[in-house]
Amino acid sequence: VIDKAVIISTGDELTEGRVTDVNSAVIAERLSALGVDIAAILKVGDDRTRLHWALGQGQELSDLIIGTGGLGPTANDLTAEVVAEFLGRKLHRDEDVARSLLRRFEARDLSGSVNNLKQARFPEGAVVISNVVGTAFGFRIAMDENKSLIWLSGIPREMVTMLSDTVIPWIVRMRTDAEPVSVYTAKIHGLTESKLADRLKSLSLSEGTKLSFRDNFPDLSLRLTVKGKRKRAATFESLKSQIKEILAPYIYAEGDETLEEVVGQLLLVKQKTLALAESCTGGYISHRITRVPGSSVYYCGGAVTYSNDAKIRYLGVHPHTLQEHGAVSRETALEMSAGIRERLTTSIGVSVTGIAGPSGGTAQKPVGTVWISIAGNDLHEARHFLFYGDRERVILGTSQAALDWLRMTLRDS
């Protein structure tokens, strides 16, 4: 049975940081979803000694190594050779693969690339994993009675196809006796990570049950994982409903959904239209709303009014209001939301005005001071917020607070 895996990504471009390795995350996610525990992810350059080290560690820590990269035709591509050395096998040429490669080179008039027949050489005993997209064929080989090694192309598109078509089905077959896993994820707004942990302290987590948090500002998410054959479903459902009850007002999404998708769904379902008037967020809320496909159905547009002049011309804010209360004030926020709603004749207008910093703060209105306002049919309200951190954090935090308030308004309408 395959319970634990180590993922190895190879290539100088990874250890030099020229490329962000997405392969290992994709493999980790697919394997985790099957209940396989990822003991570690290792990345090394195109270097014989370091590859040997990675293989040795992988064999020690896991039942299965899944590696990517180093299967190309150049001198830097060492994988097949080093794996053969590591397992004490010889390299041999797979004639089917060689013929297939020759056919492809001829088709693309690359007949000169005989060098590429290097890509037909595999450690003895390996089962070839075909690559319908490119020329880097992969392989699977037993390391000993209980441990296997799988190697795939390092090019993400090719890797994904090989993983889905060949590797995942094989792992599923190998894991028919393994423990099933249930997973629940939720995204939270309005609690810090430590307050979230505090609130869930009362949950009794038995063996095989795990609760983890992830703070990726402005998103905070939690994940519940329950393993096991016996009582798993009951334990999972019970914990999930306890979590949902404790955190009800704070959960804005479940699974992979984003806040802007949830807001978009609510606007669709409630048949409302939206317009935005942004000052300190500079268009970021509008960007979040419009990156959702189909948002043009409910989003009409908005104004980014950085200057006072733009607030007056585009939103009809009174010069008197700006003079009396300032651009960052309840009064200005209220006039902005009403102004954008009226001018674009939408059901709802949302406005934000604040001081994103680093300059512009005062003792009364420090950097991070933000007013958000929502104008609707029977609603015209403004709320004060104080965000902590740099310019980017104030912008991100403001966008999250505005969208979450809009979500709750829509939900209750």
Next chain:
Amino acid sequence: VIDKAVIISTGDELTEGRVTDVNSAVIAERLSALGVDIAAILKVGDDRTRLHWALGQGQELSDLIIGTGGLGPTANDLTAEVVAEFLGRKLHRDEDVARSLLRRFEARDLSGSVNNLKQARFPEGAVVISNVVGTAFGFRIAMDENKSLIWLSGIPREMVTMLSDTVIPWIVRMRTDAEPVSVYTAKIHGLTESKLADRLKSLSLSEGTKLSFRDNFPDLSLRLTVKGKRKRAATFESLKSQIKEILAPYIYAEGDETLEEVVGQLLLVKQKTLALAESCTGGYISHRITRVPGSSVYYCGGAVTYSNDAKIRYLGVHPHTLQEHGAVSRETALEMSAGIRERLTTSIGVSVTGIAGPSGGTAQKPVGTVWISIAGNDLHEARHFLFYGDRERVILGTSQAALDWLRMTLRDS
């Protein structure tokens, strides 16, 4: 001297593939640029045994461990504790950090979160690395006479600030005796990676000289690294000026500068003001402009006109133009840029209108069709673009094309 480093990223979200680890690539890139060799990158979950394993391997393989993650306030955050165990030290509370944390919690009325004072505990002998962005302070500690360990927040924005402000300067000081390295980086717009490589084929790269590319859409960058004590400066200057000559029209920034910073600088220097009218980019260009501190000096605001109605009301686009030519057309783009410029009385108006997809494309105007227009004192022009890829890629690509065209217009004005 620090010659070899191991990077460790921790967190269940990494080994479960819920997040792509960008931290390790950023650290690898910055350290490689200094000439430090990355022996391996290790990722493990929030697990005591596996953290010990990673620390042990890191110590064996390198002079310097740089780790991220596990510095939060919850029970899953094990770093300080496990590092202390690993080095046989005790944990002690840093009173300066504790005070700083308490001040921050009070400012945000989170005085209940005493739990967070866990974040003030570090292994004895550690030097605290401050975090101006968040509450996860880092630390540096000697593992033995020649080896050091540095740990940083796992949140990318925080990590980057800590890395730049504290870690990189420290490594530079520690490497005064190392082989010097000269690095030139440039950011490119208007060439694909393979065309870029083609154009630079003629450069003769000697031993110790390396040219690498990084395609992080919409940014494409190249890096020249020249190592060595002898002839380094001359080789470096010669290669750098050759590169600059070959790529002159395509280089929009050198070093770490972003395109929006370059545009902002040009607006400042040329004393111009800007307004934006965005359709398919939905506020993203405005967000890029306004995330630069101080942008309120040159940016007055803009309109996100998703609906035809908004284009008419906010930009004065003629209904006839929309009917005759459609919202995605040269004519509409021209009226949008002139309209926003006039209404916000700025020196320059920029507009974009296009089809970001996934739906809305036709045979004549497929998804990815975009018109960009610039209106200035003696300029009123529109250009057609066709971008490939999904909605996000069209939005990113459009923003890059618009900002780069604006950059060239400003430069030549």
